[in-house]
Amino acid sequence: MLRFVTTNEGKLREAREYLGADAEVRQLDFDTTEIQADDIAAVAAHSARQAYRHVDEPVIVEDSGLFVDALDGFPGPYSAYAEDTLGIERVWKLAEMESDRSASFRSVIAYCDGEDFAATPEPVNRERRGQDQAADERATATTDDQVQEGDLPVKIFEGYVPGELVAPRGEGGFGYDPIFEHDGTTFAEMDAAEKNAVSHRGRALAKFAEWFQER
Template structure:
């Protein structure tokens, strides 16, 4: 059984559309590293979660990437939403003239085994050299514990799958969704104006899940 590390049951429901009944929710508060790309955050979360679950896991990380701000807020989207607010992001974007943006999701898979490097990259944490100690399964709660390293000196490989939806930043519209959905327009409709089914049909998470499901089915 595949463990989807999330506190959001809606994500699990979306995943079952691609993975049938092979996925279940695994509630684990993994240490979230601070990094400028989604892959690093998701990969480190997957390594920590694998140690806790002692079985195959997927972890996703998502963000809004605004062209006028060189991709910001990206991995810091939740923090910006909480501190700056959704409408202020729209108001900051408006004077720039460039409203292009994209929602991105990276799904990280870890099962303790090695992978071939296709179709998507394998992250062995070469940039950070981080991993969990083999005798700290389920106990890692701080960045320091994540950086202790595997007792073998090796880093668990993680397979990464990215999904992307292009769009643009607009004035808030719609009552549904969450986060930046009201200010993100795709094909003339904001995510907040879409039903759950409509959003899932084009979602960045769904596109990442589709890539992962194809690879996982073959594996």
């Protein structure tokens, strides 16, 4: 059993869709103090430690964000705040003024169960789900497989998906999905399985699931 610390139903639905067969995922609606940082991995790791200390059971935290290239990565780590304050229509309006509307979603899953992962062998033969392996590797090069010294160890899994901002289309998904287009389709026009096959969260979940099964 695995606790997914989140207040976001959309994230939970996608994690269950993905991990359903491998692990029972239970929501832990525990409000961790989300530290303000430029690095979503640091935010996720901090929350995972805090949640693990609170429940004393294996936990995952997922921190994610939308990064708009022409806006120097805004809203990035402030994506939830920008969604609440501006709303996705106005984030789209900001991007609409730019000629380059490329953007990406990034996801970081932080796992903590109080144990040290140093002795755990890395999985070999990674099965790739979704395309764009190069982009995936670019994204993982930064923060993959961190083990923090001197604090509760946290294992980090990262996922990335490139796309483009567009005027809102589609009814599915959550958050910024209606304005994020990947290969001609917005995330809000995909069902959960289709989105997981290509999304930032799906990629991070794929890495996590592969590692977690070995455990």
